[in-house]
Amino acid sequence: MRRAARALGELAAVLFLVSLGVFLLVTAMPGDPAVMVLGEGHPPEAYDEVRSELGLDRPVFEQYLDWLASAVTGDLGTSLVPPQHEVAERLLLALPVSLQLAAMALVIALAVAIPLAMWSAHHEGGRIDRAVSAGTFGVLSVPPFLAGLLLIMVFAGGLGWFPRAEWARLGDGLAANLHHALLPALTIALMELAQFTRVLRNDLTVTLREDHILASRARGRSPVRVLVSDALRPSSFSLVTLLGLSVGRLIGSTVVVEYLFSLPGVGSLVVGAANQGDVPTVQGAVLAIAVFYVLANAAIDLSYRALDPRIRRSHV
Amino acid sequence: MSEPLLDVEDLRTTFHTPRGDVHAVDGVSLRLEAGRTLGVVGESGSGKSVLGRTVMGLVSSGPGVTVSGRVSLAGQDVHALAPAERRRLWGPRVAMVFQDPMTSLNPVKRVGRHIDEVLRLHLRLGRREARERTVGLLRQVGIPEPERRAGQYPHELSGGMRQRVVIAAALACGPDLLIADEPTTALDVTVQRQILDLVASLSRRSGMAVVLISHDLAAVGGRADRVAVMYGGRLVESAPTSRVFGAPRHPYTGALLASAPRLSAAPHSRLPTIEGRPPDPADPPPGCRFAPRCPRAEAVCRGGAPPLLDLAPVGGHPHEVACRLPLEAESTEVGHGR
Ligand SMILES: Nc1ncnc2c1ncn2[C@@H]1O[C@H](COP(=O)(O)OP(=O)(O)OP(=O)(O)O)[C@@H](O)[C@H]1O
Numbered sequence: 001m002r003r004a005a006r007a008l009g010e011l012a013a014v015l016f017l018v019s020l021g022v023f024l025l026v027t028a029m030p031g032d033p034a035v036m037v038l039g040e041g042h043p044p045e046a047y048d049e050v051r052s053e054l055g056l057d058r059p060v061f062e063q064y065l066d067w068l069a070s071a072v073t074g075d076l077g078t079s080l081v082p083p084q085h086e087v088a089e090r091l092l093l094a095l096p097v098s099l100q101l102a103a104m105a106l107v108i109a110l111a112v113a114i115p116l117a118m119w120s121a122h123h124e125g126g127r128i129d130r131a132v133s134a135g136t137f138g139v140l141s142v143p144p145f146l147a148g149l150l151l152i153m154v155f156a157g158g159l160g161w162f163p164r165a166e167w168a169r170l171g172d173g174l175a176a177n178l179h180h181a182l183l184p185a186l187t188i189a190l191m192e193l194a195q196f197t198r199v200l201r202n203d204l205t206v207t208l209r210e211d212h213i214l215a216s217r218a219r220g221r222s223p224v225r226v227l228v229s230d231a232l233r234p235s236s237f238s239l240v241t242l243l244g245l246s247v248g249r250l251i252g253s254t255v256v257v258e259y260l261f262s263l264p265g266v267g268s269l270v271v272g273a274a275n276q277g278d279v280p281t282v283q284g285a286v287l288a289i290a291v292f293y294v295l296a297n298a299a300i301d302l303s304y305r306a307l308d309p310r311i312r313r314s315h316v
Numbered sequence: 317m318s319e320p321l322l323d324v325e326d327l328r329t330t331f332h333t334p335r336g337d338v339h340a341v342d343g344v345s346l347r348l349e350a351g352r353t354l355g356v357v358g359e360s361g362s363g364k365s366v367l368g369r370t371v372m373g374l375v376s377s378g379p380g381v382t383v384s385g386r387v388s389l390a391g392q393d394v395h396a397l398a399p400a401e402r403r404r405l406w407g408p409r410v411a412m413v414f415q416d417p418m419t420s421l422n423p424v425k426r427v428g429r430h431i432d433e434v435l436r437l438h439l440r441l442g443r444r445e446a447r448e449r450t451v452g453l454l455r456q457v458g459i460p461e462p463e464r465r466a467g468q469y470p471h472e473l474s475g476g477m478r479q480r481v482v483i484a485a486a487l488a489c490g491p492d493l494l495i496a497d498e499p500t501t502a503l504d505v506t507v508q509r510q511i512l513d514l515v516a517s518l519s520r521r522s523g524m525a526v527v528l529i530s531h532d533l534a535a536v537g538g539r540a541d542r543v544a545v546m547y548g549g550r551l552v553e554s555a556p557t558s559r560v561f562g563a564p565r566h567p568y569t570g571a572l573l574a575s576a577p578r579l580s581a582a583p584h585s586r587l588p589t590i591e592g593r594p595p596d597p598a599d600p601p602p603g604c605r606f607a608p609r610c611p612r613a614e615a616v617c618r619g620g621a622p623p624l625l626d627l628a629p630v631g632g633h634p635h636e637v638a639c640r641l642p643l644e645a646e647s648t649e650v651g652h653g654r
């Protein structure tokens with residue numbers, strides 16, 4: 001109980017620092033918001049007026065506290081550029097797109113990597129193993145934007161199996177939604193998939209040499225059972241660590257892929273707003289991304305405990 | 317003569333390594349009757365573990381390994397079976413206990429599940445039944461509070477307790493043969509005796525045959541009916557335990573006995589050790605493998621491999637020795653030597 005309270009406290013502290021960082025960084029962005037709002041060629045007094053309207057004439061720290069106070073109530077201000085929507089509203093429309101892409105990518109990556117790694121490790125040193133190793137290495141050397149372009153060219157362009165530059169919300173029906181999400185999600189998944197496969201395969205080959213695996217085999221358990229229920233879990237610690245690290249990369253590739261496929265996610269929102277100097281929107285979107293990052297890592301931290309009974313006690 | 321439970325004929329296990337072929341087991345033949353205990357003794361690297369694993373079929377011909385010869389277990393040719401059929405023997409017919417209890421349990425699996433899942437796999441027990449049987453087995457191998465222990469993870473148990481768990485998992489399906497590969501090497505001396513006594517009493521109670529592998533002749537002493545001495549992948553002597561201790565015929569066995577620590581010896585006194593190093597399994601010496609270290613060796617020993625011959629008096633238990641110049645037997649039994 002006390003540990004849970006402490007973990008929550010730490011989480012709150014991290015989120016506070018993150019919000020401060022986001023605010024300061026975005027405030028330091030080049031460009032004057034007042035110019036963005038009014039356009040060029042107005043008298044200086046007009047700009048001053050806008051600045052004081054936006055609260056920009058006050059000390060930065062005061063501005064921050066103000067922003068934070070409304071942010072925790074869900075009010076992230078309004079966009080500077082017309083149409084001047086609420087930032088929170090725009091985020092609520094964009095977030096599901098990005099979250100769905102990232103989640104689907106993660107699921108695809110794991111669903112392919114885990115069986116592939118087991119298959120490969122089972123045939124360690126054999127032809128299958130070498131083919132998987134070469135294939136994943138090849139995929140790793142292709143950056144996501146290039147992979148995305150290739151996939152678009154082949155599957156959306158040449159074959160015409162998938163739409164591009166369109167999005168269908170879940171409300172439009174699951175089939176349509178998945179049809180639109182599959183190609184971009186696959187693009188994001190490719191690199192993670194290759195990484196996951198390699199890391200898990202290596203850990204599996206080490207585990208498979210351990211005595212308890214031989215002992216389990218000696219009790220008559222089949223190779224598949226040995227792989228799935230004896231070897232996988234003790235081999236998955238590095239994979240989980242990698243999962244934590246890959247959250248950041250996942251966000252990065254999602255931004256790129258949204259831009260590439262012109263999808264209305266948080267990534268496109270940030271890129272668009274940053275180009276227009278729309279400070280509140282950038283702040284809100286970056287904050288959302290940062291919060292997601294912190295929460296995802298906290299969840300991964302928890303899953304360690306579930307995976308390894310040995311650390312459950314040593315962390316009391 | 318009745319069919320023995322285990323009949324091994326000219327078994328050879330060769331690993332094909334980049335350094336060359338390693339003849340880890342090189343022509344071993346042995347028999348074991350139901351309910352009996354055979355001690356297999358030899359230095360590190362003599363091929364005991366590989367012999368045990370090949371007998372069981374855990375090591376079989378495949379990429380990098382060639383197994384030849386025959387292992388017959390209760391009339392079944394282990395190496396001729398399809399993999400799935402062979403697995404059906406592991407648990408109900410033959411089981412194995414390994415050297416290091418710290419590593420032979422899965423660290424992320426509860427103790428009870430190691431046993432539980434074997435029962436469900438081979439005996440097709442339901443969840444409840446398997447759990448009850450597991451607790452019973454843990455109690456049988458002398459684990460206090462078996463219900464609580466079953467729910468713990470391996471790291472919460474001591475080494476001796478873990479080896480008891482391993483033994484319980486091995487015995488879960490009532491095998492006819494237990495192959496115990498140095499089951500106590502990694503344990504404290506007092507625990508060693510407890511574990512060996514446990515195996516002996518379980519064997520007596522259920523009529524289970526045991527192959528007790530050890531590098532320590534003394535540990536096997538009071539617990540085996542027969543002892544087979546391995547050197548460089550081959551058997552050099554195989555005889556009833558009392559004969560091995562009382563009247564060893566192979567110079568290597570003699571040297572092992574001389575180097576064994578005695579309780580009567582003064583503390584910290586130096587033990588006589590065997591000069592030289594064990595043979596390189598990738599490049600063994602021609603002829604008798606022990607010849608380079610043997611004080612009695614003559615030219616004839618380096619010629620060809622000495623055959624394993626029975627030197628026992630007529631009608632006695634076989635006393636097989638692979639030596640051209642064996643040690644003298646006691647006076648009463650002389651006359652049947654070479
Ligand atoms: N998988 C393998 N590949 C190549 N060589 C092997 C393999 N397994 C065992 N060997 C070799 O076979 C020989 C016999 O090994 P084994 O493990 O049976 O010895 P041992 O008598 O059990 O020794 P110890 O007392 O140390 O357990 C050794 O030289 C070892 O290096």
Ligand SMILES: [Mg+2]
Pocket residue numbers: 364365366497498
């Ligand atoms: Mg060994």
